Amino acid sequence: MIPILIDGVVQGLQLSLLAVGITLIYGLGGVLNLAHGQLAIVGGVATALLIGGGVNVVAACVLGVLGAGLFALVVDRSLLVPAYRAHGEERLLLGLVLTLGLSLLIDGYLNYQFPNTALTLRLPVPSVNLGGFRVRSASIGTSLIAILAFLVLLGFLRRTLVGKAVRSIIQNEVGAELCGIDATRTRTLILVLSGMLAGLAGVAQGLFSSLGTEMGVEFTILGLIVAVVGGVRSINGTLAAGVLLGIVNAFASYYVGTYLAFIILLLAAMITILVRPSGLLAYWT
Amino acid sequence: MSAVLRTEGIEVRYGETSVLRDVTVEVERGEAVSVIGPNGAGKTTLLKTIAGVLRPRHGRVVYDGVRLDGRPAHRVVRLGIAYVPAEKELFPQMTVLENLQLGAYVNPTATDEHLAFVFGLFPRLRERTGQLAGTMSGGEQQMLAIGRAMMAGPKVLMLDEPSTGLAPKLVAEMYEQLSRLKAAGLTILLAEQQVPLALALTDRTYVLENGAIRLAGPSRDLLGDPEIKRAYLGLA
Numbered sequence: 001m002i003p004i005l006i007d008g009v010v011q012g013l014q015l016s017l018l019a020v021g022i023t024l025i026y027g028l029g030g031v032l033n034l035a036h037g038q039l040a041i042v043g044g045v046a047t048a049l050l051i052g053g054g055v056n057v058v059a060a061c062v063l064g065v066l067g068a069g070l071f072a073l074v075v076d077r078s079l080l081v082p083a084y085r086a087h088g089e090e091r092l093l094l095g096l097v098l099t100l101g102l103s104l105l106i107d108g109y110l111n112y113q114f115p116n117t118a119l120t121l122r123l124p125v126p127s128v129n130l131g132g133f134r135v136r137s138a139s140i141g142t143s144l145i146a147i148l149a150f151l152v153l154l155g156f157l158r159r160t161l162v163g164k165a166v167r168s169i170i171q172n173e174v175g176a177e178l179c180g181i182d183a184t185r186t187r188t189l190i191l192v193l194s195g196m197l198a199g200l201a202g203v204a205q206g207l208f209s210s211l212g213t214e215m216g217v218e219f220t221i222l223g224l225i226v227a228v229v230g231g232v233r234s235i236n237g238t239l240a241a242g243v244l245l246g247i248v249n250a251f252a253s254y255y256v257g258t259y260l261a262f263i264i265l266l267l268a269a270m271i272t273i274l275v276r277p278s279g280l281l282a283y284w285t
Numbered sequence: 286m287s288a289v290l291r292t293e294g295i296e297v298r299y300g301e302t303s304v305l306r307d308v309t310v311e312v313e314r315g316e317a318v319s320v321i322g323p324n325g326a327g328k329t330t331l332l333k334t335i336a337g338v339l340r341p342r343h344g345r346v347v348y349d350g351v352r353l354d355g356r357p358a359h360r361v362v363r364l365g366i367a368y369v370p371a372e373k374e375l376f377p378q379m380t381v382l383e384n385l386q387l388g389a390y391v392n393p394t395a396t397d398e399h400l401a402f403v404f405g406l407f408p409r410l411r412e413r414t415g416q417l418a419g420t421m422s423g424g425e426q427q428m429l430a431i432g433r434a435m436m437a438g439p440k441v442l443m444l445d446e447p448s449t450g451l452a453p454k455l456v457a458e459m460y461e462q463l464s465r466l467k468a469a470g471l472t473i474l475l476a477e478q479q480v481p482l483a484l485a486l487t488d489r490t491y492v493l494e495n496g497a498i499r500l501a502g503p504s505r506d507l508l509g510d511p512e513i514k515r516a517y518l519g520l521a
Contacts, residue, residue, distance in 0.1 A: 161386065161387075161393055164379070164383055164386065165387060165390060167378075167379065168376045168379065168387050171377060171378055171379065172374050172375065172376055172377070174338070174358075174372075174374045175373075175374030175375060176359075176376075176387070177358040177359045178336070178338075178358055178362060178367075178368055178370070178374060178434075179359075179387045179388055179390045179391070179437070180359045180362035180363050180391035180437060181359055181387070182357075182359045183359070
């Protein structure tokens with residue numbers, strides 16, 4: 001029981017890393033990023049290639065995360081420009097089509113170009129004893145990375161003026177503009193930040209087990225489910241939902257298999273939309 | 286004297302309908318000017334165009350020798366024109382203090398100084414710093430909206446229907462603060478349905494009807510104008 005629970009929490013934290021980016025990008029720009037899982041893969045594959053090229057592992061991880069952010073910057077400045085020119089429903093639909101296309105492009109390119117590339121990071125110490133349980137040090141490592149990333153993110157959003165500006169755009173974009181906040185530039189910043197968080201999730205996946213070029217779709221879908229359950233405008237809700245669904249996923253995978261686990265997660269998302277349309281912790285941004 | 290803020294023959298359209306036609310409005314430095322007129326006359330459109338929320342199809346908006354039309358709203362604020370829209374556009378899930386801090390986004394180093402000024406203007410905001418903006422009453426939200434605009438340290442304050450939805454006592458209180466701001470040298474452009482209040486506060490008034498300027502003159506003179514009396518003051 002306990003090992004499954006721990007696995008669930010660890011995976012859940014990773015899901016939160018992915019989903020929080022989806023939440024932020026949607027909250028700020030009204031674009032539901034269907035290529036978000038692929039950003040994680042871009043970060044992870046870049047890291048794997050750098051390590052393969054002889055770069056120091058830690059440096060490669062940092063560069064991989066930065067690479068995912070850089071890739072997100074390019075996407076924001078090129079592909080998403082027409083979406084941001086449109087408004088309301090039109091922007092949402094255009095964003096869906098554009099990011100779906102991007103996800104297919106990334107998947108296709110990576111699978112074709114680097115078919116056997118996978119990111120597997122091994123820690124020197126395989127496991128440690130934690131309160132009577134043997135816990136893989138990789139689990140502790142990935143969890144610490146995720147928790148640290150959240151603390152930094154929440155500190156940024158709550159304490160800094162730019163972070164408050166980000167939240168203000170989510171709540172009222174017109175009001176933010178009238179305060180002198182450039183919503184377009186802030187959106188770019190958030191896309192880069194979300195890309196880096198996704199890249200971090202990708203690298204963490206490599207630490208936890210293994211990250212392959214074909215995992216983008218799965219990451220995107222899991223991230224979307226978590227974002228929906230957490231409430232697509234609530235950051236704290238997304239964090240909570242990630243851990244919760246990670247646990248559900250771990251138990252479901254263990255007892256009924258991964259295929260049914262996916263269906264159970266989708267059911268959870270469906271029930272949330274019906275019962276609490278604005279998410280677990282609505283508006284508690 | 287030359288105007289610090291001027292619209293030159295602006296035309297604004299929503300789709301095919303023009304909402305403003307050839308509107309020229311001038312505001313001098315330190316002057317308070319009101320725009321009155323029936324619902325749908327184009328008052329809000331005029332203020333939104335100056336604020337950079339809307340773009341004019343024709344004509345220019347000039348502030349202190351700089352063209353404003355075509356600039357996005359966040360740039361206009363930086364030039365010193367703050368706009369309090371009728372919808373207030375506050376951040377409902379943020380505290381009063383956070384709303385005010387964001388008002389000073391264009392000049393964060395002046396936050397404390399401007400905060401003291403705003404609290405002096407509306408002491409009630411000081412008592413409510415930790416309250417979420419969305420949970421405040423209409424009157425308090427209006428004060429917060431004006432306070433947030435003043436946090437930018439503007440030279441020109443534009444207000445759209447600040448009295449709407451407020452109890453008469455609060456309206457009187459708010460107008461008292463506006464006249465204090467005017468006395469302190471702030472330039473004010475006000476759109477208002479409550480004509481007597483607007484005329485009492487301001488030096489000059491434009492009457493906007495069907496998207497065009499119908500009448501303009503010193504507010505004192507308009508207060509005595511029989512046509513204004515009949516149309517806007519409800520007097521026979």
